[in-house]
Every structure is written in structure tokens, then in C-alpha cells.
Amino acid sequence: MGSTGLLTVLSKLTNSCFSRGYHSSKNDYGVFLKTNRDSSTIFAVYVDDMLVTGNDVDEIQALKKFLDEVYNSKDLGLLRYFFGLEVLQEDSGIILT
Numbered sequence: 001m002g003s004t005g006l007l008t009v010l011s012k013l014t015n016s017c018f019s020r021g022y023h024s025s026k027n028d029y030g031v032f033l034k035t036n037r038d039s040s041t042i043f044a045v046y047v048d049d050m051l052v053t054g055n056d057v058d059e060i061q062a063l064k065k066f067l068d069e070v071y072n073s074k075d076l077g078l079l080r081y082f083f084g085l086e087v088l089q090e091d092s093g094i095i096l097t
Contacts, residue, residue, distance in 0.1 A: 016070060017043065020063065032060065044082075051082050 014024070017032040022043060025031035032043040034054075041054035043063060050073060052060055067073040080088045088095040 013045065013071075016066075020066065029097065046083055049082060053079075 010029075012064040014029075014032075017024075020034070022032040022034045022041075025033060028044075030045045032045075034041045036056070039054065039056035039059065040057045041052070041056050041063065044058075049054075050067065054060055062073055064073075064075055068075070077091060081087065086097045088097070
């Protein structure tokens with residue numbers, strides 16, 4: 001995909017996130033945040049990887065459904081690798097290597 005095609009996809013994704021109440025991170029254009037009074041959801045995109053996390057389970061499920069419908073994305077389950085990091089989830093916490 002050329003740079004024009006990539007910009008079109010990124011623009012569509014950004015507009016989709018904005019329409020769902022997300023705003024861009026001030027530090028990274030690939031990170032989108034949605035915060036309400038008692039909840040927050042983070043959506044990060046890097047090339048063809050997406051990460052959705054937060055404390056609002058309903059919003060996370062709704063976002064994943066939306067991403068599947070619009071972008072034909074696939075839920076790979078619990079996070080194991082992202083951006084070169086291995087993520088191990090233990091009862092006592094999360095280990096990053």
C-alpha cells in the first residue's frame with residue numbers, strides 16, 4: 001500500500017474513533033482514549049496490530065464489535081505480544097519482557 005492509501009486508512013480510522021467519542025493521544029497519533037466519569041478505554045494501533053484495553057468491559061466489547069464490522073478485524077484473545085513486547089499475565093500481575 002502506498003503512502004496515500006495508508007493515509008486514507010489512517011484518516012478513516014481516526015474519524016471512526018472520533019465518531020465513537022475517542023480522542024487522540026497528545027503523544028502518539030496511533031493511540032485513542034475514551035474517558036467517562038468512572039471508566040477509561042484505550043485503543044492503540046501500530047501498523048496492523050491493535051490493542052484495546054481499559055476498565056469498561058461494555059465499551060471494549062462494543063469497540064471490538066465495531067472494528068470487526070467496519071475493518072473485518074479479529075479478536076486474538078488475551079494480549080501475548082505487542083510492539084515487540086511479550087506480555088505474561090499472572091495472578092499476581094503482568095510481566096513484560
